[in-house]
Amino acid sequence: MNQAANNQTRIFLKFPNRDEASKFAAEIFYIAYTKFENLLFGTATGQTPVKIYEYFIEMMETVAGSENDLTFRQLDNYISPGAKKGELPFYSYQTELENSVWKVPHLDAYVPYEWMNPEAEVGRYKTIIEATNKWASYFIQLLGIGDKDGHIAFNMPGDAFDSTVHVVDLNQETIEANANKFFGGDTTKVPKKAITSGIADILEANAIVMAGFGKAKADIMHRSFFGEVTTDVPASALQTHDGILFVILDEESASVIAEKEGESVFANPEDIDIWEIL
Numbered sequence: 659m660n661q662a663a664n665n666q667t668r669i670f671l672k673f674p675n676r677d678e679a680s681k682f683a684a685e686i687f688y689i690a691y692t693k694f695e696n697l698l699f700g701t702a703t704g705q706t707p708v709k710i711y712e713y714f715i716e717m718m719e720t721v722a723g724s725e726n727d728l729t730f731r732q733l734d735n736y737i738s739p740g741a742k743k744g745e746l747p748f749y750s751y752q753t754e755l756e757n758s759v760w761k762v763p764h765l766d767a768y769v770p771y772e773w774m775n776p777e778a779e780v781g782r783y784k785t786i787i788e789a790t791n792k793w794a795s796y797f798i799q800l801l802g803i804g805d806k807d808g809h810i811a812f813n814m815p816g817d818a819f820d821s822t823v824h825v826v827d828l829n830q831e832t833i834e835a836n837a838n839k840f841f842g843g844d845t846t847k848v849p850k851k852a853i854t855s856g857i858a859d860i861l862e863a864n865a866i867v868m869a870g871f872g873k874a875k876a877d878i879m880h881r882s883f884f885g886e887v888t889t890d891v892p893a894s895a896l897q898t899h900d901g902i903l904f905v906i907l908d909e910e911s912a913s914v915i916a917e918k919e920g921e922s923v924f925a926n927p928e929d930i931d932i933w934e935i936l
């Protein structure tokens with residue numbers, strides 16, 4: 659990884675809507691790809707990144723003849739005991755990922771295997787994290803955030819900031835949300851565990867792009883970046899990140915920050931030279 663001294667840079671950006679915000683976020687990853695020879699792109703799943711990936715794929719289609727190399731590494735995944743490779747439940751992260759970012763052609767992608775024995779998978783993924791960090795000349799991580807509790811990846815309130823890859827017992831709220839979404843409320847059919855990169859793994863990134871849209875994320879965005887640094891709010895760990903942090907918001911998700919901290923917190927996107935900042 660880039661060992662150059664990384665002073666802390668925090669850039670808050672507010673866009674009129676999710677579409678414009680996603681386009682800007684995609685541009686950060688695209689410019690990182692054009693600038694760095696070996697780019698490690700840490701991916702997240704969920705609703706937030708969907709449009710970011712769409713724009714990113716569009717931008718990547720315009721690159722011709724770049725010598726630069728790109729590797730994707732997914733943050734986390736469910737664990738579905740009994741699931742077989744190729745026969746995964748339809749809510750699987752694998753499906754979600756294949757439908758989005760993995761469409762970028764000719765690139766390597768690492769993802770925690772849902773069907774593996776969890777403890778063996780923790781060991782395998784730790785090795786992948788070490789190897790890809792070593793390979794990368796720059797590591798940029800995309801993050802979403804849990805609406806209420808500020809979780810990042812599957813790092814939940816109370817998890818230590820120095821945690822690395824580990825297995826997580828999903829909380830009842832997540833289990834019920836998945837059951838309602840996919841199985842008519844039947845909680846026996848959904849995964850109860852997940853495997854996740856730890857907060858320490860995330861903080862290794864040279865640059866972090868945190869994106870979050872909609873009213874439901876407004877309060878937690880404020881608590882995470884302007885509140886106390888505490889394991890009660892996992893995303894508050896990002897305040898300790900020694901590197902570059904972009905926080906990409908829409909009007910709604912930025913509303914509490916704007917109200918409590920004032921509009922001057924937000925940079926004008928037109929003034930941001932992404933190439934220079936990375």
Ligand code: F6R
Pocket residue numbers: 701702703704705706707733734801802803804805809810811812
């Ligand atoms: C996804 C992940 C989660 C989500 C978070 C927000 O890999 O690790 O932490 O980023 O749950 O989800 P959305 O984007 O669906 O609101």
